[in-house]
Amino acid sequence: MAQQIIVTGAYCIDTSALIDLWRSYPRDIFAGLWRNLERLASGGNLIAPHEVLKELEQKEDELLVWAMRNRKMFIDLDSEQQQLVRGILRKYPTLLDPGKSIPDADPFVVALGRKGYTVVTQEKARGPGGPMKIPDVCAKESVKCVTLHQMFREERWEF
Numbered sequence: 001m002a003q004q005i006i007v008t009g010a011y012c013i014d015t016s017a018l019i020d021l022w023r024s025y026p027r028d029i030f031a032g033l034w035r036n037l038e039r040l041a042s043g044g045n046l047i048a049p050h051e052v053l054k055e056l057e058q059k060e061d062e063l064l065v066w067a068m069r070n071r072k073m074f075i076d077l078d079s080e081q082q083q084l085v086r087g088i089l090r091k092y093p094t095l096l097d098p099g100k101s102i103p104d105a106d107p108f109v110v111a112l113g114r115k116g117y118t119v120v121t122q123e124k125a126r127g128p129g130g131p132m133k134i135p136d137v138c139a140k141e142s143v144k145c146v147t148l149h150q151m152f153r154e155e156r157w158e159f
Contacts, residue, residue, distance in 0.1 A: 009154055010045045012117035014109045014134060015055040017148055018048070020122040022063040034066075036157055041073035047117065049081070049108035050074050077108070084111035088141070094131040106134055113143035120151050 027034045040046035053074040056064050067074070077085075088107045089096065096104050113119040125135045138145035146154065 009151075010117050011040070011047070011120050011146075011151060012109055012112040013046060013048050013052070014119065014121035014123065015048075015052045015105055016122040017120045018052065018056065018063065018067070021148060022061075022066075027062075027066070030159065032159055033152075033157070036155070038070060040155075041070050047073050047075050047112065049105055049112060050076055051103045051105035051108045054103055055105050075112075081108065081111045081115065084114050088114075088137065092132045092137050092140075095133075095137055097131070106137075109134060110137050110141065110143060113138055113145065114141060118151070118154075119143055119145040120148060121145060122147060 021033075021037070025033050037046060053067055053071075056067050085107045088110050092107075095106050095110070097106075109119055109121070119134060119138050121134045123133045123135060125139075126133045135145050137143075
């Protein structure tokens with residue numbers, strides 16, 4: 001019997017969540033989970049900024065193959081998002097990792113959260129004196145931020 005999927009929200013997923021999904025929930029074992037994710041993505045309810053795809057491109061693996069097959073979920077930067085990213089970086093400059101040689105997706109993920117998407121990340125809030133992380137900025141900007149398990153619960157997925 002096929003599982004009925006009930007979509008309750010729209011999500012913007014971070015690179016850390018996609019990598020954790022890939023490592024912790026292999027497609028050959030958790031096929032239903034990956035089908036659910038693909039349905040969310042094909043319906044426009046699971047997105048990521050194009051910068052997340054750029055981060056994934058740093059490692060040619062099966063996750064990148066999956067991402068390329070689901071390319072529709074990676075959205076291009078628009079002028080509103082660009083303005084939001086600028087504002088976020090002005091307020092929270094430590095959100096960027098100065099050691100990265102590729103564009104850092106974090107401010108773009110938060111900007112999409114500001115546009116109404118629930119942010120999905122596996123990042124933990126910063127420790128004392130540490131750099132800002134996605135959950136920290138989301139909390140300050142009143143953006144809903146959840147982990148993968150919280151998203152699964154919100155979507156009422158059972159496996």
